[in-house]
Amino acid sequence: ATERPLLSVNNIEVIYDHVILVLKGVSLTVPKGGIVALLGANGAGKTTTLKAISNLLRAERGEVTKGSIELEGEAVDNMTPNDLVKRGVIQVMEGRHCFEHLTVEENLLTGAYTRGGDRAGIQRDLEMVYDYFPRLRERRSSQAGYTSGGEQQMTAIGRALMSRPKVVLLDEPSMGLAPQLVEQIFEIVKRINEQEGVTILLAEQNTNVALRYAKYGYILENGRVVMDGPADKLRENEDVKEFYLGLS
Numbered sequence: 001a002t003e004r005p006l007l008s009v010n011n012i013e014v015i016y017d018h019v020i021l022v023l024k025g026v027s028l029t030v031p032k033g034g035i036v037a038l039l040g041a042n043g044a045g046k047t048t049t050l051k052a053i054s055n056l057l058r059a060e061r062g063e064v065t066k067g068s069i070e071l072e073g074e075a076v077d078n079m080t081p082n083d084l085v086k087r088g089v090i091q092v093m094e095g096r097h098c099f100e101h102l103t104v105e106e107n108l109l110t111g112a113y114t115r116g117g118d119r120a121g122i123q124r125d126l127e128m129v130y131d132y133f134p135r136l137r138e139r140r141s142s143q144a145g146y147t148s149g150g151e152q153q154m155t156a157i158g159r160a161l162m163s164r165p166k167v168v169l170l171d172e173p174s175m176g177l178a179p180q181l182v183e184q185i186f187e188i189v190k191r192i193n194e195q196e197g198v199t200i201l202l203a204e205q206n207t208n209v210a211l212r213y214a215k216y217g218y219i220l221e222n223g224r225v226v227m228d229g230p231a232d233k234l235r236e237n238e239d240v241k242e243f244y245l246g247l248s
């Protein structure tokens with residue numbers, strides 16, 4: 001028997017500014033506890049897909065005009081981003097997006113905003129984040145805007161963890177980071193997935209690294225899924241090798 005997926009995106013269409021059709025019927029499923037990669041070139045629609053799920057499109061004048069999105073079998077299309085965070089769906093935006101004037105620790109604590117007065121739990125999770133990212137413990141009192149790109153990416157992921165997510169939508173975590181640091185961050189994400197049971201849906205242009213950490217992948221081209229399969233199968237696929245793995 002197949003278990004119900006944690007997240008399912010069913011044939012969604014997304015339009016920006018009422019006329020620009022960007023997603024032309026995208027479907028994907030994310031199993032509970034999985035790491036799924038959303039791959040494709042710049043502009044293929046990866047970020048739009050993540051924002052459709054976390055309902056962050058409205059701020060960009062975008063809307064889902066067809067299809068549906070379900071979390072544990074329940075439609076979540078009409079939930080606000082805030083309600084989705086409470087339900088365990090959180091996005092880590094591309095480009096890291098820390099609050100530059102707050103310290104690293106204050107940034108992490110903002111991630112717990114939906115948890116009210118759960119002080120002991122929040123403190124425990126802060127320690128958990130520092131255990132996964134020892135570098136952040138060292139930098140806890142530094143103003144985030146003055147930390148490195150890698151540290152800001154770690155802060156952004158740590159902040160998401162502070163909301164006690166079921167699924168983290170991770171947009172382009174490798175962006176602008178040196179290969180060694182990319183590897184280090186993916187290693188930590190994998191450990192969080194395994195040890196905390198946090199499901200990961202990851203958008204990446206770096207196909208090579210994404211397919212080494214994900215179990216399953218979807219390739220988007222021009223707003224459509226053109227191929228999907230287990231990560232090891234995709235890595236052996238001749239088209240994937242030629243068009244997506246050739247550069248790395």
Ligand code: ATP
Binds near residue numbers: 049061
């Ligand atoms: P990237 O790596 O740049 O994030 P992507 O695969 O995530 O690429 P999207 O950012 O989802 O792609 O963009 C898909 C298409 O939608 C692109 O053609 C882009 O120009 C267009 N687009 C994105 N945001 C908007 C917007 N707010 N208004 C109009 N068009 C947009």
